[in-house]
Amino acid sequence: MLEGCIFCKIGAGKISSHKMYDDGEVFAFKDVSPQAPVHVIIIPKKHISGLDVVTDEDGRILGHIQVVAAKIAKQFFEMKEGFRLVSNCGVDGGQTVFHIHYHLLGGRSFGWPPG
Ligand code: AMP
Ligand code: ZN
Numbered sequence: 001m002l003e004g005c006i007f008c009k010i011g012a013g014k015i016s017s018h019k020m021y022d023d024g025e026v027f028a029f030k031d032v033s034p035q036a037p038v039h040v041i042i043i044p045k046k047h048i049s050g051l052d053v054v055t056d057e058d059g060r061i062l063g064h065i066q067v068v069a070a071k072i073a074k075q076f077f078e079m080k081e082g083f084r085l086v087s088n089c090g091v092d093g094g095q096t097v098f099h100i101h102y103h104l105l106g107g108r109s110f111g112w113p114p115g
Contacts, residue, residue, distance in 0.1 A: 037107025
């Protein structure tokens with residue numbers, strides 16, 4: 001837990017959120033500013049600042065996050081029309097919260113390439 005990190009606090013239940021999933025290691029909650037009908041943030045409880053600093057030892061939990069994302073997607077819209085899973089990294093990636101997280105977006109279609 002990193003002092004002052006909002007997502008560490010959400011994962012620890014010290015800041016309230018609309019919880020969607022919690023297995024002790026991975027935590028998911030609704031984005032406070034949704035960009036799609038389904039917009040869920042998925043984080044490891046372990047503080048990692050972003051994808052640019054991950055190590056081999058983080059591989060298992062990052063893989064687990066993808067499986068959790070697929071489960072949440074299925075629960076919400078049965079994966080009938082698909083979804084998008086995104087992790088913004090650094091300034092160019094548009095990251096604003098420096099605790100690694102994945103955006104699970106669905107319920108509408110998305111453009112490509114991103115802006
Ligand atoms: P990013 O810009 O990729 O770093 O994504 C950060 C996301 O966290 C944004 O979509 C915010 O709306 C969301 N966010 C920030 N604070 C909170 C919060 N307290 N509860 C839920 N979502 C949050
Ligand atoms: Zn953190």
